[in-house]
Amino acid sequence: MGIVSRKEREKEEMRQLILGAALKLFREKGYDGVSIRNIAEAIEYSPATIYLYYKDKSEIFFALQYEAAAVKRDHIMPVVEIENPWERLVEFGRRYIDFGMKHPDLYDLLFITLTPMESMENQECWKLGIATHSFFVETVQACVDARYFKSTDTETIAYTLWCHAHGLVSLFVRERMRMYPEEKREELARKSFAMIVKMAENL
Amino acid sequence: MGIVSRKEREKEEMRQLILGAALKLFREKGYDGVSIRNIAEAIEYSPATIYLYYKDKSEIFFALQYEAAAVKRDHIMPVVEIENPWERLVEFGRRYIDFGMKHPDLYDLLFITLTPMESMENQECWKLGIATHSFFVETVQACVDARYFKSTDTETIAYTLWCHAHGLVSLFVRERMRMYPEEKREELARKSFAMIVKMAENL
């Protein structure tokens, strides 16, 4: 273990230090509410130092987006163990929504925040998201193959279910449920999930 | 028509001038992409003049949010003429989605952008939104009363349908459909709307 490897390790530690501080601050104040100077202050370095590890603010954002995608994967992926495709699909939906409710900031990062155009090239993150999405579509396909639905339009079924789940979470995350009393919102979300499952049963 | 009324008229014209320029710029560059200086330059006044008509940038945002709510109302409200509640509900949904697709910037303003807390007190806008939402819920209630559904849980039915429509539009607006080729996205949205209508039929 030479000096170069120690240097690399230290460099990686510094990147994690920056990312950790950034995530904490982004959670509290949102992407636009946090400045490079804030992050620098949190880790007790000068603002210019940040630029030695990340080329600009958006690159910090993308690094976090990647981590968010990983958290989401870990939150949802246990469902691969479920062999029955219908049960797997329902549990996938439940966990997708649960992830969004438990990590609104990460969900926001992944599915709501408008990202600069470079995000396309951010292959690491994109690949992770595509993988989870593909698994979801494959599960729907498995349901179709097993004749769980009358319809055989896998793509539209998957998209429709995703629309519901995403709509549910994002109305929550972006606080568009103020017409419902706070303590009823989660219950309403649960009931709605149960309802879409019932609707999907005779789809 | 005295001098005071002319002054009031001129004041209102100035406010409209600011709002018009702001909307145009917000559409092009988004809320955060536009500065007070940009708006001032567009109307050929100094930045400080803006503050004589709006107390800060967020107040311009709220004024636009109100106008967006009015556009949405005008886009959707023709459905009050439809007497059959089920047909009225379906057409409401179609027009809601159509509004979102045609005016992504306004939809964003109304349902996605994180608004400061004062938005609660922005009663004008809030009232308009609540009115349209209430009309939607009442239409669902009319369907329930007319035994169009097996379920009688009006609140959950309304919320579930809203989740789907909002999810559909906001995935579109915030560009989370890159895994589908561009030319197929609208078709997919149409198919999904047809599917949720079918699902709702035997709800």
Added chain:
DNA sequence: AAAGATAATGAACAGTGTTTAGTAAATGCA
């Protein structure tokens, strides 16, 4: 210990939202 590479920073640039002090023009009143 000297030379070279690396890490960190202070200061600056151009931008932001917002406030204030001051000017110039329009108005009300004598």
Added chain:
DNA sequence: TGCATTTACTAAACACTGTTCATTATCTTT
């Protein structure tokens, strides 16, 4: 009409922002 007052406007400043760069300090190699 002439003068005082109100109104409309703005230049300049303040405290921020993301980002860059010349300079300094530290660590590594010879």
